Amino acid sequence: MKFFIIAGAINGFLSVALGAFGAHALKERLSEKYLAVWETAVQYQMFHALALVAIGILMSSKLLGHVTSLNTAGYLILVGIILFSGSLYALSLSGISVLGAITPIGGVAFLVGWIMLIVAATKFAN
Template sequence: MPFFIIAGAVNAFLAVALGAFGAHALKEKLSEKYLAIWETAVQYQMFHAVALLVIGVLLSTSLLGPVSSLNWAGYLLLAGIIIFSGSLYVLSLTGIGVLGAITPIGGVAFLAGWVMLIVAVVKHTN
């Protein structure tokens, strides 16, 4: 099953839906500060949803083959979406500032996922 293609498509769908929700339903309910935080969450979710799609395609073709680094990259990017974007969505809706301390954990997961993608490509080219 192409897990990362499905995960990427689901997250892209959610990013579009949550972006529209923020632009229409939350525009009058959130302050500019929290609306900007919401938009950041949507942007990062979409960027990394596309990356999940790419990883899924790379895993399902013979381009790089079954490289464990690609699996790690995908899982780390998915964790980053959940932790980074998820914490920002909740922060925007609740105003609970301590959630901002969780967000960098998701950012680190994003960074580690990108590094693992680089590792997968370097391993394949050597």
């Protein structure tokens, strides 16, 4: 599905841009702890951006096609990026530790998204 390829490409772009921003603009402004949190957000965003692209390719191929579990996987991974990486970016910039409570919700969305990808592969692949 074109949506997931575009969403993955946008998130890949943002991951590179935010990684560079963290390495250059924030290096002197954030503590080591919060810079490490920022880097974790960047890494997870990139890994899952690639997953979105892969899901989009699988949906447009004849291998798995447009199956509900792939669609669900894509949306869960996208929500995971927003909640997981987004909360870590906000935490790094603000220092408000309660924002860290949102991060595990994004992590669960990632996990369920990967499970749905497994379901799609085992249920519908030849």
